[in-house]
Amino acid sequence: MAQTAESLQPTKRKSHALPYWVEPTFTVVALGLFGLYTLWLVFFQSSGQFHNYLSPFFSPTESWGIKVLPAIWVLWSPLLFRATCYYYRKEIYRGFFHDPVSCAVPESRKYYFGETRFPFSWTNLHRWFWYVAVIVLVFLWIDAVQAFIFNGHFGIGLGSIIMLINVGLLTAYTFSCHAFRHLIGGGSQKFSCSDGRPTTRYKWWNRVSAWNEHHGTYAWISMFFVWFTDVYIRLLMNGVIHDVRFF
Amino acid sequence: MPDEITLSVYRGDKSGGQEVEYKVPIQTGMVVLDALHFIQAHDAPDLAVRWNCKAAHCGSCSAEINGSPKLLCKTRVDDYVGEVIHIRPMHSFPVIKDLVTDVSWNYEKLRQVPAFQPAIKAPFTLQQRDVDRIQEFRNCIECFLCQNICHVLRDHDAKDRYWGPRLMIRIAELEMHPLDTGDRLDLLKGAAGVGMCNITKCCTVVCPQGIDITDNGIIPLKERVADVYWDPLGGLVRKLHK
Structure with missing residues (x-):
């Protein structure tokens, strides 16, 4: 086969554009710190409740007789849901595996199997973790409602x-x-009924497609807010701050 | 703005080559392809560059400008004032001469995709909403910038295990057609290698047509493969639904 030409490392084009390594570095730092914080919760904290406020890391509190550390009982599904998320996969492959670190930046690793072999092939189980994440979400909504009920x-x-x-x-x-x-x-072939009107699936798909454009933003903001919520409740538990009651 | 700009253009063939510098006077609205035409006219008549429409529609003039895959006809020279413009051929494909590469592998793979298999005979009457998705993919001009930037092809040269984003979009276009009855999922999982894509989205970033290759093409294809190979429950529900 004929030879390909060597390529250059891409230079940043616009004056406001950040160097290519900023995004993957942010990913490694943010996800790394979040991971360490989570490990600290799992192994060193047994509760996350302050009166009617329950940390999202410890909900649901009911374990139905299954003997496991409280945080592990809750965390495995949202963590696996995030770890197999299409958006986070992009960030993780770029930040942690440099596969690639940024577009057109040469890779140093020789072997690459993509998502065809274990453990990365298990990212195909993403929908299963989504199912469990929805169940956890139901409990979090119940907790959010209970957060508005003070002594009945x-x-x-x-x-x-x-x-x-x-x-x-x-x-x-x-x-x-x-x-x-x-x-x-999205799995449907057709979006129209036989009379030409849009199907219900089409209407939902269209709506979810609009939300999906912001999936990456929701991924980061929701992760940081979960973290912030736990820190807030933990500060209340330790008496470092007092909750502000509006009425 | 300075009167002239320096272009460092790759000159060579399949046996190797190097960059050669040329000075080109800047004109208002000039694109890099114009500058190369100036070089052809005044300094190097044997400079090889593939081009056709000069309007970002034919997808012929793909190259790498300062390390980034771009269309030569869509890249303005005044974006690079104050620096040297390095122009090289696409890295993922073999060089024929100077900026011209051999992209025939893409066409060979395109021929291997099972063609459209309509459920009824043409002519068809289709609702616009049923074809919106695939019309996005039909915008592809086959510039192969996505194939060039894809790290699976670019860094790992895994053309035997992955057909690349352009081919994924072609398969998505057929798979999502409301009247198509073909089944390309075995091909996708096997020879076409959709599992090799790790969705880092560089193909989407470079697409001059703005096709959302990853989110609208490759990820839905991965989910269709997951329907069959990773979700027996979903398969059962679909069977009962039918």
Whole structure:
């Protein structure tokens, strides 16, 4: 086979464009710190509850007799859901595996199998983790509602609002997922009924497609907000701060 | 703005080559292909560059400009004022001469994709919403910039295990056609190698037609493969639904 020409490392084009290594470095730092924080919760914290506020890392509290560390009971499904997420996969492959670190930047690794072999082939199970993530989301909505009930009466605290925003962002992230977009209608061949009107699946697919454009944004914001929510509740638990009650 | 700009153009063939510098006077609205035409007219009449429409429609003039895959006719010279413009042929394909590469492998693979198999005889009456998805893919001008940037082909030269984004889009176009009855999922999982794509989206970034190759083409194809090979529950539901 004839020879290909050597390529150059791409130079940044626009004055406001960041160097190529900024995005993967941010990914490694952000996901690395989040991972370390999660490990600390799993092995060193047994609870995340302050009165009617429950940390998303510890919901649901009911384990139905299954003996496992509380945080592990909850965390495996959202973590696997995120780890197999199409958006995070892009960031993880770029940041942690340099496959590639950025477009047109040469790779140093010689062997590459993509997602054809274990463990990366298991990313195809993403939809299964989505199913479980939806169940966890139901519990988080119940927790968010309970965050507005103080001693049997309706009330609003700063924590209530934080938990509501948190579950809202997680809902946006979960239902803007590529796998859900496929399941809700993307797998269909036809989007029209025999009388020419749009199918219900088409309407949903169209809606989810619009949400899906922001999936990456929801991925980061929801992750940071889960983190923030846990920190807020943990500071309340340790008496470092006091919750602001609006009424 | 300076009066002239320096272009460092790859000169060579299948046995190797190197960059040669040329000075070109800048004109308003000049694109890199114009500058190469100036070089052909004044300095190097034997400079080989493939081009046709000069309007970003034919996909002929793909090359690498300062390391980034681009169309020569769509890249303005004044974007590079103050620097040397390095122009090289596409890295993923063998050089024929100077900026011209042999992209015939793409056409060979395109011929291997099972053709459209309509459920009824033409002419068809279709709703626009049924073909919106595939019309996005029909915008492809076959410039092969996506094939060039894809790290599976570019860095690993795994052409025997993955057919690349352009071929994925071609398969998606057929698979998502409302009247197509063909089944290309075995091909996708096997020889075409959709599993080799790790969705890092560089193909989408370079597409001059703005086709959302990864989100609208490759990921839906991966999900269709997952339907069959990774989701027996979903398969059962679909069977019952039929």
